[in-house]
Amino acid sequence: MGYLLPKSKLNTFLELLMHGSSFIAPVRRKKDDVVVFEELEGKTDLTRLDFTTNPQFTAKKFFMPAYEPLFTYNMKNQKLTDKKITARQRILFGLRLCDLNAVKIQDQLFINPQFTDDHYQAARENIFLVGWYCNTPPSKFCFCESMNLTHYYDLMLRDLPGKKDIYIDVGSPKGEILMRKAMKLKLKEHHEHVPKIRTPKKLKTHDIRKYFDHPKWQKTTESKCLSCQRCTTMCPTCMCFDIYDKTQTDLEHGTRERTWDSCHSKQFTRVAGDHYFRPDRTARFKHRIYHKIVYYPEIFGQVPMCTGCGRCIEQCPTQIDFVELINEMEDGK
Amino acid sequence: MSCKGCGSSCKCHNHLQHVEKGKVLLYEPVKVKILKKQKLGDRHTLLRVEARVDHDPGQFFQVTVLGFGEAPISIASWSKDYIDLVVNPVGTVTKEVIRKKPGDYLLLRGPFGYGYPMHYFYNNSLILVGGGCGVAPLKGVMDYIAKHRQHFGEIHCFFGYRNPGDSIFDKEMAKWEKDGTFTFHYAFSHPPKSFKGPTGFVTKYIEESGLSNHRRAVMICGPTPMMLAAIKSLETLGFNDDQVWISHERHMKCATGMCGHCMIEGKYTCKDGPVFRWDWIKEAKG
Ligand code: SF4
Ligand code: SF4
Ligand code: FES
DSSP states (O other): OEEEEEGGGHHHHHHHHHTTSEEEEEEEETTTTEEEEEEOOSGGGGGGBOOSSOOSSOSGGGTSOSEEEEEEEETTTTEEEEOOOOOOOEEEEEEOHHHHHHHHHHHHHHBOSSOBOHHHHHHHHTEEEEEEOOSSOSSTTOOGGGGTOOOOOSEEEEEOTTSSEEEEEEOSHHHHHHHHTTGGGOOEEOOOOOOOOOOSOOOOOSOOGGGTTOHHHHHHHHHHOOOOOHHHHHOSSOOOEEEEEEEOTTSSEEEEEEEEOOTTSGGGGEETTTEESSOSHHHHHHHHHHIIIIIHHHHHOSOOSOOOOOHHHHHOTTOOOHHHHHHHHHHTO | OOOTTTSOOOGGGOSHHHHHHSSOOTTOOEEEEEEEEEEETTTEEEEEEEOOOOOOTTOEEEEEETTTEEEEEEBOOOOSSEEEEEEOOOSHHHHHHTTOOTTOEEEEEEEESBOOOGGGGTTSEEEEEEEGGGHHHHHHHHHHHHHTGGGOOOEEEEEEESSGGGOOOHHHHHHHHHHTSSEEEEEESSOOTTOOSOBSOHHHHHHHHOOOOTTEEEEEESOHHHHHHHHHHHHHTTOOGGGEEEEOOOOOSSSSSOSOTTEETTEETTTTOBEEEHHHHTTOOO
């Protein structure tokens, strides 16, 4: 099921969607000329939309903020004071297929039959996903073609090349609800297949268990990786977090918070007695890659935890390219 | 015990969270009363809390001290009416926990994790190997066995401590030794000069015992080097990897398989463990 939207009417369509909920879209930030997901202030902001590149920061902060209070407490009487969860209705617009699949991965992790993360769930249930299809990959580091992406969205907009229309694919009942907001545009119903995205870069194999002891890991990462954690901050599927108590200076009131954490930090595996389970950089780097490509599919089924967005490669200050690394191992170099 | 939260009686909902208070947030600890506090040996402290929740030996609770954080503490009992927690004060949270008094309240989340699958061991003989504070979770196993003694064969316990002052649950163990519920073998690795009892490591006594692997399962809990050494000496006795169950320790935060801290390869210590069969985790590299 889908609709055809004349390109000239895109802004009108978005204005209609914007009505009554917070609208988040990729815009170019003036101060540093970087494309990021930001909440639009109003209709005039629509002129700032930018689809030339994939936003540098992912939209994961709208699902789990970098600092999120879990509850507040009072130390004196050891009581929890405020544990309300507030979530706003949000429309995330302009997510590429890689970031949409990252949401799927987060959903599997945080909303599972055994445990449900209440904070994540509240945020997630109030989010509508409106995708933007990549006719051409936005970056030379994209390799999503090799990552078995699926269609996971409420709506997906595709700028039909060489035509005057945008095809809107409805991917879920929530998407249908969203389309009702644009009822008065009287869009023509239409159906077509959303094709697979072809990317310049490819990951040659997912079967990398056999390379665990390959000397290349050590050679490339031990001297090059700075453990700066930039890759994990940028990655749309890296959702590891830390929980800690933050007490105010009155030594009475405080907040239990969670914050993003990274397996690239040494502290990540520290246990009592100052023992670290992954003390060297190579072990930590490998853990990230193996978790994404090997361990995750073993736990949750066949999709890897990496969606091929290429951010970790593009953003790494020392240009460590794990895809290249694995490809070289596969080629026997 | 069915769950007041969603009405289901499945095991996964059998958490303090659900049982005591109805629906509580995942990261919200629940208040329980401390019934008893007791010093165990020179180093450990036992806190008995009033919590009626189904649990397996080997599972653990996340204990909160507001303002200090959370720490995983394993269960050292098996009872319908209370939970015993043995605290070794080595971290900021645990040091704070032992300052509580009977009558105070403790904040808990749990029980979490996969404990020792006791049904699986029915009609077998058992070997329990514990090192230091690793004896505490095994005390939960022993409580269970003492209540279901007829289902198990002979049971040998090999407990190793650094020095005699570290040993825990001496009274209970002595009672069990007297009535023949368990057979005990102790080993003290760094005893004072005047000490006359058995010295050295448990591995020595395991090898000396000459027990065969026929219809026997082993449960090990202790520091990692000790567990590895014990497994080695069990191998010399002919034990296979799938007869050995170990309990792992990792940095934990969420205890629900989300925060990623406790991963050993593709397994979450908090959710798939802390108890693993050795052959499941043997090959794990990091
Ligand atoms: S961004 Fe690069 S240097 Fe920094 S932690 Fe990641 S791999 Fe290492
Ligand atoms: S691992 Fe790298 S390429 Fe894969 S999803 Fe994360 S940032 Fe993107
Ligand atoms: S403690 Fe968070 S995943 Fe295990």
